[in-house]
Amino acid sequence: MRSCAESLNAYILRALGRDWGERLLPRGLDITLCDQVVLIASGLIWTVYFAALAIFIGFFLAVAVAVAKSSENPWLSRPAATFVFVFRGSPLFIQFFFFYSAFVLLPRAGIDIPLGFVTLTVQTSALTTAQVGGLIVLVLNTTAYSAELFAGALRSIPKGDLEAADAYGLSGFTKFRRVVFPSMLRLAWPSYTNEAIFLTHSTTLVFLSAFPARQQSGEAFYYARYFVDQTFNPFIGYPLVAAYFILLTLAIVGLFGLANRHLNRHLPQAHRPRVRFRPQYIR
Amino acid sequence: MFAFCTDPSTLPQWQWFACYLTTGTHFAFYRSFFMVMLLLAITAPIALGMGLLGAMAVRSRIWPVSWLGKGYVNIVRGVPDIVFFMFVPIALGQGIEWVFHHINCPDWDQPIRQGNDFIVCREAKVPAPNAPAWVRSTYAFSMAVIAYALVFGAFAANTLYGAMQAVPRAQVETAEAYGMTSGQVFRRIIMPQMWVYALPGLSNIWQILIKATPLLFLLGIQDAVYWARELGGQKTSLYTYPHPDWRVWYFLVLLSFYLFLTWGSERIFARINTRLSRGQATAAGERLRKAAA
Numbered sequence: 001m002r003s004c005a006e007s008l009n010a011y012i013l014r015a016l017g018r019d020w021g022e023r024l025l026p027r028g029l030d031i032t033l034c035d036q037v038v039l040i041a042s043g044l045i046w047t048v049y050f051a052a053l054a055i056f057i058g059f060f061l062a063v064a065v066a067v068a069k070s071s072e073n074p075w076l077s078r079p080a081a082t083f084v085f086v087f088r089g090s091p092l093f094i095q096f097f098f099f100y101s102a103f104v105l106l107p108r109a110g111i112d113i114p115l116g117f118v119t120l121t122v123q124t125s126a127l128t129t130a131q132v133g134g135l136i137v138l139v140l141n142t143t144a145y146s147a148e149l150f151a152g153a154l155r156s157i158p159k160g161d162l163e164a165a166d167a168y169g170l171s172g173f174t175k176f177r178r179v180v181f182p183s184m185l186r187l188a189w190p191s192y193t194n195e196a197i198f199l200t201h202s203t204t205l206v207f208l209s210a211f212p213a214r215q216q217s218g219e220a221f222y223y224a225r226y227f228v229d230q231t232f233n234p235f236i237g238y239p240l241v242a243a244y245f246i247l248l249t250l251a252i253v254g255l256f257g258l259a260n261r262h263l264n265r266h267l268p269q270a271h272r273p274r275v276r277f278r279p280q281y282i283r
Numbered sequence: 284m285f286a287f288c289t290d291p292s293t294l295p296q297w298q299w300f301a302c303y304l305t306t307g308t309h310f311a312f313y314r315s316f317f318m319v320m321l322l323l324a325i326t327a328p329i330a331l332g333m334g335l336l337g338a339m340a341v342r343s344r345i346w347p348v349s350w351l352g353k354g355y356v357n358i359v360r361g362v363p364d365i366v367f368f369m370f371v372p373i374a375l376g377q378g379i380e381w382v383f384h385h386i387n388c389p390d391w392d393q394p395i396r397q398g399n400d401f402i403v404c405r406e407a408k409v410p411a412p413n414a415p416a417w418v419r420s421t422y423a424f425s426m427a428v429i430a431y432a433l434v435f436g437a438f439a440a441n442t443l444y445g446a447m448q449a450v451p452r453a454q455v456e457t458a459e460a461y462g463m464t465s466g467q468v469f470r471r472i473i474m475p476q477m478w479v480y481a482l483p484g485l486s487n488i489w490q491i492l493i494k495a496t497p498l499l500f501l502l503g504i505q506d507a508v509y510w511a512r513e514l515g516g517q518k519t520s521l522y523t524y525p526h527p528d529w530r531v532w533y534f535l536v537l538l539s540f541y542l543f544l545t546w547g548s549e550r551i552f553a554r555i556n557t558r559l560s561r562g563q564a565t566a567a568g569e570r571l572r573k574a575a576a
Binding site for chain 1: 362363364365366369370373374377381396398399400401493494495496497500501508510512515528530531534535537538541542545546
């Protein structure tokens with residue numbers, strides 16, 4: 001039997017690959033409670049990687065899609081609305097399968113794009129890994145959900161703010177940057193916090209769908225499932241991963257709450273909308 | 284299926300596809316779409332019932348009941364649903380076998396958990412070891428239904444609780460002034476009126492429920508995802524219908540099916556909402572009244 005210190009040493013970075021700890025995962029009767037605590041915690045590396053990157057990239061894309069969706073030009077608003085409809089109307093789980101099976105069809109060597117004077121080779125082999133391909137699906141998904149929130153916020157920007165901006169002679173990008181964007185963000189922030197939480201929870205689906213966990217490096221729920229399959233005892237692994245996710249959720253609520261305070265710092269105290277944790281997990 | 288299907292390798296394109304799409308496994312694939320509908324049709328009322336019970340428990344004046352309700356709602360909503368989908372069927376299955384074990388084999392002296400094995404006596408196995416296949420699949424399916432109903436019941440409880448609170452206070456007070464008991468107030472005033480407030484939330488939960496159905500696959504049930512993977516995978520010339528990797532097309536079909544389902548239910552909910560708003564003291568009800576006048 002391993003001691004807890006040995007488990008910590010062997011498995012705390014194991015999620016990064018087999019060179020970062022013990023080559024083999026603990027198996028069968030060899031599994032100790034500390035193994036479960038440590039290995040599931042090490043899976044959080046990828047949970048945080050997927051969630052943080054998807055939220056960060058998705059944020060900028062979502063602002064663009066939301067602006068396009070509320071544009072009066074049908075050439076912009078139609079495609080944006082379709083994008084949002086497709087990604088919000090279908091299950092994320094199926095999206096993972098669909099994109100994975102599309103990515104494996106791409107030629108492994110990369111795609112050559114002849115640009116006349118130079119030929120650009122797009123690397124495609126990375127797309128079939130969860131770390132790249134799965135991340136892309138998560139980004140597209142959170143973009144659609146957040147774009148819907150931002151578009152809703154754009155519709156409810158106080159009319160007076162926009163008129164004041166016009167009165168000051170602001171227009172075009174300056175008006176967007178100084179008035180529209182901050183108001184939109186402020187209005188959408190509480191629901192955007194919830195979206196960030198849902199996204200973090202849905203990272204559990206990455207390795208449950210088609211994307212392979214190479215060298216058995218997966219995220220927290222992947223390891224929880226591994227332990228339950230090995231020990232046939234659901235009463236340790238699943239509650240552990242649940243506890244870790246509750247901690248992650250609290251961290252997100254805290255971080256986004258700070259941002260919310262910053263966004264609303266100009267408002268009188270009583271009017272500040274509080275971030276409320278209203279989870280709604282499946283997508 | 285068709286008479287000309289005896290030797291598919293010699294067939295022209297359209298006949299080949301006609302035969303290919305009507306094989307037995309493809310019919311299993313088509314049936315799995317009905318299974319999704321069946322799951323939705325069974326789970327939704329149970330989840331709504333659980334939600335109603337949960338919401339009534341939260342409102343209860345007896346504190347253990349109210350704590351139980353609050354605990355249920357908050358624990359289920361605070362933990363990723365997928366954990367529940369994986370946890371409940373195994374935990375419940377082991378729980379049932381444990382109970383049967385203690386009833387049927389009281390003189391069994393070995394521990395149930397031996398290392399990594401969960402061992403109960405033969406009489407306590409659920410479903411029984413010699414049970415036919417349909418019993419096994421029905422058992423697995425009902426476990427899934429229970430897991431879904433538990434999770435979505437908590438979501439629904441939260442929405443229904445909010446809706447009960449949203450019924451205008453003045454109406455409740457009027458009913459009390461007429462001498463109705465709290466049970467009567469609930470049945471005659473709150474229950475009929477809360478639905479219009481609950482509908483946006485319930486429609487949201489319904490959409491999430493639809494999008495949660497492919498997770499059935501993770502519970503080892505042969506649902507649409509399972510068949511899409513099976514049928515779409517590359518088939519070598521050893522098979523009657525050899526084809527390259529067509530999974531992407533199968534998943535495209537699944538994607539369109541779900542898009543259609545969510546789009547359709549959105550429209551139906553919009554209709555129900557109009558119907559429920561009639562004569563209600565809300566902005567939508569007022570708009571309907573003005574339009575009619």
